[in-house]
Amino acid sequence: MKQNLKFSIGFFGGLGIFLLIVVFGDLEPGHPEVTYTLAIAVLMAIWWITEVVPLAVTSLLPVVLFPLFGVANGKVVSSSYFNDIIFLFIGGFLLALAMQKWNLHKRIALKILMFTGVSAGKILLGFMLATAFLSMWISNTATAMMMIPIVISILDQLEHDIGKKSMKSFSTGMLLGIAYSASIGGIATLVGTPPNMAFVKIFSETFPGAPEIGFGQWMIFAFPVSFIMLVVLWFYLYFVFFRTKKMKTATLDPDTFRKQYAKLGKMSFAEKAVLVDFVLFALLLLTRADISLGNFTIPGWAGLFNNPGYLNDGTVAVTIGILLFLIPSGKKGNKKVMDWKTAHQIPWNIILLFGGGFALAKGFVVSGLSVWIGNQLSAVIHFHPLIIVICVTTLMIFLTEVTSNTATTQMLLPILAGLAVSSNINPMLFMLAATLAGSMAFMLPVATPPNAIIFGTNRIEISSMAKTGLILNLIGIIVISLVVWFLGRFVFDIDLNVMPGWAKF
Numbered sequence: 001m002k003q004n005l006k007f008s009i010g011f012f013g014g015l016g017i018f019l020l021i022v023v024f025g026d027l028e029p030g031h032p033e034v035t036y037t038l039a040i041a042v043l044m045a046i047w048w049i050t051e052v053v054p055l056a057v058t059s060l061l062p063v064v065l066f067p068l069f070g071v072a073n074g075k076v077v078s079s080s081y082f083n084d085i086i087f088l089f090i091g092g093f094l095l096a097l098a099m100q101k102w103n104l105h106k107r108i109a110l111k112i113l114m115f116t117g118v119s120a121g122k123i124l125l126g127f128m129l130a131t132a133f134l135s136m137w138i139s140n141t142a143t144a145m146m147m148i149p150i151v152i153s154i155l156d157q158l159e160h161d162i163g164k165k166s167m168k169s170f171s172t173g174m175l176l177g178i179a180y181s182a183s184i185g186g187i188a189t190l191v192g193t194p195p196n197m198a199f200v201k202i203f204s205e206t207f208p209g210a211p212e213i214g215f216g217q218w219m220i221f222a223f224p225v226s227f228i229m230l231v232v233l234w235f236y237l238y239f240v241f242f243r244t245k246k247m248k249t250a251t252l253d254p255d256t257f258r259k260q261y262a263k264l265g266k267m268s269f270a271e272k273a274v275l276v277d278f279v280l281f282a283l284l285l286l287t288r289a290d291i292s293l294g295n296f297t298i299p300g301w302a303g304l305f306n307n308p309g310y311l312n313d314g315t316v317a318v319t320i321g322i323l324l325f326l327i328p329s330g331k332k333g334n335k336k337v338m339d340w341k342t343a344h345q346i347p348w349n350i351i352l353l354f355g356g357g358f359a360l361a362k363g364f365v366v367s368g369l370s371v372w373i374g375n376q377l378s379a380v381i382h383f384h385p386l387i388i389v390i391c392v393t394t395l396m397i398f399l400t401e402v403t404s405n406t407a408t409t410q411m412l413l414p415i416l417a418g419l420a421v422s423s424n425i426n427p428m429l430f431m432l433a434a435t436l437a438g439s440m441a442f443m444l445p446v447a448t449p450p451n452a453i454i455f456g457t458n459r460i461e462i463s464s465m466a467k468t469g470l471i472l473n474l475i476g477i478i479v480i481s482l483v484v485w486f487l488g489r490f491v492f493d494i495d496l497n498v499m500p501g502w503a504k505f
Contacts, residue, residue: 010050018043022069027372036069037367041360041411048407055404056349059356062363071367080362081355084314085201089354091317092191093346095274095281096138098324098338102270104278105134105146110261118256120170120242125234127151128177132185132230137282139347140186140193140439144450147178148457155459157256171459173241176468179450180233180442187439188226190218190313191285195409195438198354202361202413203431206370209502210428213492214289214300215313221491225436225483232475240468269330273337277327281320285313350406357410364414374418381423385496388423389433390481392416396437397473401447409438420503426494427503433484440476442469 021039028034040061047058063081067074099105109130116126127147135143151174159167186192190200190213200213267275284301288311291298302308324338364370380388400408413431420427441447443466445455454460488494 006050007052010046010052014043014046014050014052017046028368031368033069033071033367034369034372037066037071037363037369040065040069040071040363041369044356044360045407045411048404048411054349055407056352056356059353059359059407062356062359066359066363071363076362076366077359080205080359081352083201083358084312085197085358086351086354087314088191088312088317089194089197089351090346091281091314091319091321092138093142094321094324094338094343095278096142097342097345098274099138099278100142100146101342102268102274102329102337103264104271104274105143106150107261107264107267107271108134109147109150110257110264113257114261121238123154124174124177124237124242127174128181128230128234131178131181132188132226135182135185136189136192136226137278138191140182141347141449141453143185144178144182144453147182148453151175151178152457153260154256169241172461172464173237175454175457175460176241176465177233177237179448179454180472181230182450183439183442183448184226184229184233187436188219188223189285190215191317193439194350194354194406195435196222198357198406198409199413199431199435201354201358202410203417203428205358205361206365206414206417207427207502207504210500211502212289212312214291215285216287216289216291216298216300217491219286220291221432221483221488222436224487225479228479228483229440229472229476232479233472236468236471236475269328270337273327273329274324277320277323277337281316284316284320288313288316353404353406354410357407360410361414364418370414370418371421372418373415374420374422380419385423385425385429386481386485388419388425389429389484390477392430393433393437393477393480393484396434397440397476400438400441401444401473405438405441405448409435424499425496426498426500428492429484429488429494429496432488432492433480436480436484437476440473440480442472442476444469 018039021035021042025035025039026032027038044058044061047053047061048055052058062072062077063074066072066077109127112130112133113123113126116122116129127150131143131147134146155167155171155174158170183193187196190196196218200218203210203213287300288302289300290303291300300308302311305311321338325336327337329335329337396408396412412434416430416434417427420430439448442451445452445462445465447469451465455462455465489496
């Protein structure tokens with residue numbers, strides 16, 4: 001009944017508002033495409049939020065509505081759904097699937113846990129580090145799903161030793177640690193979480209003349225946010241969930257992780273191949289483009305080629321992905337490290353969701369809606385830019401508690417671009433804050449896939465997630481705002497007194 005009501009509100013309400021804007025709206029006299037783009041954007045936003053149809057299906061609306069209403073050519077719109085960022089995502093997911101297929105993720109996690117130790121606090125730290133590290137390179141959703149079986153096995157053992165009732169607090173802290181570490185670790189790299197990749201493409205679509213945002217440059221900027229939040233998270237979870245006497249003294253058998261690692265056996269040829277591929281993937285992405293830090297520049301390997309601009313992160317990711325299909329696994333039957341049966345598990349729905357966001361961003365620019373929105377919001381020019389950054393971060397964090405973080409990021413970034421241009425401020429300042437904030441919603445299961453995954457274990461109460469998540473949301477607002485304001489301005493050469501020449505529509 002509740003689901004039917006949600007569908008009715010979303011479907012009829014969305015269509016109703018869409019038609020009202022189309023029929024009675026006239027945002028820019030003589031330019032109806034501005035009004036039509038807003039109507040389509042509102043319809044997509046409502047359908048995304050209420051999930052009238054799957055998110056990926058809503059993402060296909062621009063293919064139909066933009067050409068139909070004269071906003072953009074169908075060929076131009078369609079090309080938004082397959083680009084270099086999409087290929088970066090595909091390559092990263094192929095690597096994640098290969099790691100999962102050959103249990104390399106479990107080997108990496110257990111190695112980290114063997115290093116950290118077996119007391120309650122060290123177990124939490126070990127799982128957080130393992131989760132955050134894996135999430136830096138593969139989808140945070142995939143990382144959370146990979147880590148949950150390992151965590152559950154540890155929880156079961158401890159429940160057997162010290163009692164299920166005494167373990168309730170520990171279980172809650174551990175599971176929250178996994179979910180939050182997956183989101184926090186993901187922001188450190190461009191491939192770690194969908195909002196990061198969405199930002200790079202939308203930024204380049206909106207401002208074609210802007211300098212490229214390289215993988216290494218992003219990591220220099222975002223890794224400190226990830227590190228600070230992980231440290232805060234560990235102290236906070238330990239303080240809240242691990243203070244009981246039994247938890248402070250609870251330890252596993254010192255050889256627990258060593259025994260689990262031994263069960264994996266010797267590292268197979270396939271595992272070694274995937275590990276080499278993984279290391280190569282990270283190194284090539286980090287060192288491809290030049291990294292400029294003020295007056296100091298670290299040259300990238302792409303400069304060794306005649307046309308370095310032809311090479312992008314998508315090129316690297318697909319190269320790595322193709323290698324996985326070529327390397328023999330060492331098993332009988334001439335099997336390769338990766339096969340198409342496994343590759344079918346790539347989340348094509350997320351790929352379509354990306355494409356819909358990119359198409360919407362293009363519509364904002366070509367129709368002139370970005371300029372119109374910027375003009376309407378020009379009043380904020382009187383506020384200090386830091387205040388705007390804090391407001392953007394706060395809005396984004398709490399908005400993504402109830403909506404898809406990828407869809408929300410893709411909806412707001414073009415709006416923020418228009419706001420920045422009208423305020424005569426480098427657009428990157430606001431867009432960076434919104435992007436990081438898009439992965440920092442910790443309160444509700446629907447906020448991020450990792451939250452939903454741990455909630456699905458039926459070992460955690462929503463009240464615990466909400467109370468813990470609210471504190472972390474507030475801390476996230478402070479950390480993101482300050483890092484964007486100080487480090488972001490340095491890494492991306494943002495001068496508040498100079499409007500870059502590329503910042504125009």
